[in-house]
Amino acid sequence: MDFHWTKEHQLIKKSARDFGNEQLEPQAAEIDRTGRFPSETVKAMAELDFMGMFFPPEYGGAGTDFMSYILMLEELSRFCASTSAILATHCSLVSYPVFKYGSESQKKKYLTAMCKGEKLGGFALAEPGAAPASGPERVVAIMDGDDYLLNGKKYFVLNGGVADIYVVFAQTGQSAGMKGLSAFIVEAGIPGFKVKRQIEKMGLRAQPTAEMVFEKTRVSRENLLGAENQGYEILKDTLAFAGVAAAAQVAGICQTALELSVKYAKERVQFGRPIACLQAIQWMLADMAANVHMIRLATYKAASLIQEDKTIAYEAAIARMFAARAGVDVCMDAVQIHGGYGYGKELIVERLLRDVKGIIIFENSSEFPQSIIASTLLR
Template sequence: MSYVLTEEQQLIQQNAREFAEECVAPVAAEIDNTGAYPADIVKKMVEQDFLGIFLPGKFGGAEAGYLSYALIIEEISRVSGAVAAILLNHASLAAYSINSWGSEEQKQTYLKALCQGEKLGAFALNEPENALGVGEHKLVAVKDGDHYILTGRKCYVANGGVAGVYIVIAQTNAEAGAEGMSAFIVDGTAQGLSVARTIDNMGLRGCQSAELIFDQVKVPAANLLGTEGKGLAIAAKAQAAANIAEGAMVLGIAQAAMEDAVKYGKQRIQFGRPIASFPAIQTMLAEMAAHIHMLRLTVYDTAVLLENGEPFSVEAAMIKLFAARIGQSALIDVIQIEGGYGYSQEMVASRFYRDIKGVIVNNSSFDFPEKSIAKNLLA
């Protein structure tokens, strides 16, 4: 079966594909080679309303739904995982969090800026060397009158250093364990907030990853997102929403990689015939196609659950688990089909492999899909 898209969704999908092919594809290899943040591409995404595609119209969003957003992520990922990752971290994590838990004032101030592209969003969760809330560099927020003072570090922050708005998870009560973490909206220009270093990742290059220093950063109490002690709950739900978009990223990358392998298989002659005619190659391609098809149905269906306000966290965990398996397996097979050429930097398969691995490991220190699925089964 295939997923039936509405006419509007089909138009959005087609527009995203044309945007990706015309604006992103010509510079995708350069972005990967240099690792430079593609500011011009992000500006063009703003012009297409991609940054607020599923968000409310009164804050500058397009209200097109989460499935439309997933379609955009998928199409952009077919040519550049890095550009898709910039959009994902902005929309699925930062903007989604403010839209879901923010006050009306927070939405007017920050969500509007995120939708209209005045500011890029980021989500600061992981901390250097240790688990969240542990170690000498843990981020601590101390209440001081009508402000909180944030001190510590965050690491592997996607869009770090280029974002104008950060959703930051910090410890507000060391004695409360998981209930002692809270979420804050922190302006990227806040005094005391700086970039310790940018991290040169092997994949998704162009989606800047950074370690941030919070040196007595003064954040208004009004910038507390939700209530004190709900930081991990917010992070978990936002990550579940991001899992859907990550599934769409895996779809786009794996689909493009499979198509590249099919093209190569038809052109590469071995023993007097194209290698695509060999049963072993056809089995690899058939398994890829089947897995991609099943993942696509799951991603689309779960995106609809989210946009309809229905529970989606368990299905999102299933996407995370399944996408990790089929993504890696597809790219290993693609490189196997393309042989020595596939392993070389001359072929796009190398970038696809590095990018898909980056999608799979994102926030893995916090997000364990097997736990969510098993908990639901045993409830």
């Protein structure tokens, strides 16, 4: 397996890296500390066509390939994971299902605005129960004339409170569990749909994450995404797609952790010589480098299958599972190499550890990657 980047890929990587250096890195610590949503940065990303990079020009996209999007996300994540998470939610979890499952009128109305960066997407899946479509406060959609009435609560709504357009999963087949899910496009500000509270998080602090309430929220039948009770199919496909993007973000975070650790090991002197001379440090750096390399390979493999329009569930699950484990290991080693300084907030390695955990955990569903891999092996 070999990956050769085209001139376009190299240009996109450079553009994203320059943007990260100039606009993300200078404010990353501040927005992590305050939890401020970087609205001006989101606007700047729209001007660079980051918000609709791999979607067709007829819907306002830049028309690049999916690998370009993955490379761009990886570069941005090196500088500010919160900002890359806002973008990945918008593109992978909202724009993608609208593009793949939406009607032509839905694409023209919603996808075009999202690709141009005129509207921001939010993703509402998690509920207070153990899983979506479970628990007394699950979101239920009941037909009322030509509309659906939605009632219930959503938890950990990504880009919640700042998004203009949400993809919301609600139960339409109330006795069917997850198989009775349907997906809806819901616009912010409609009666009965409101933010109950913003959730304080350990990492990704500048990405708004909200608890949102539906109280007799009227949604037109025209805003049903796909067919009724097709939500579980849409969800599995969307999470596989988003899992590849999440793995790319982990790769970017871990690359920064590795580079900082190498630099610190060369500069930090103990017992009269740099700690880079110690075998224990060398072995940790070697483990970190190997993990970053393997995260990338798994991510690029899955991304290449998406470009070839092939089934990706198995490869996406492997990329997501490995990135979740190896990403935390890399950032833990970075903290360890930096010692007490790594544990303090004066350096950024502690933020990398907090952020890398959040990248994977928020887009998980009740169907974890291990179960997808195992079910494929045991067919």
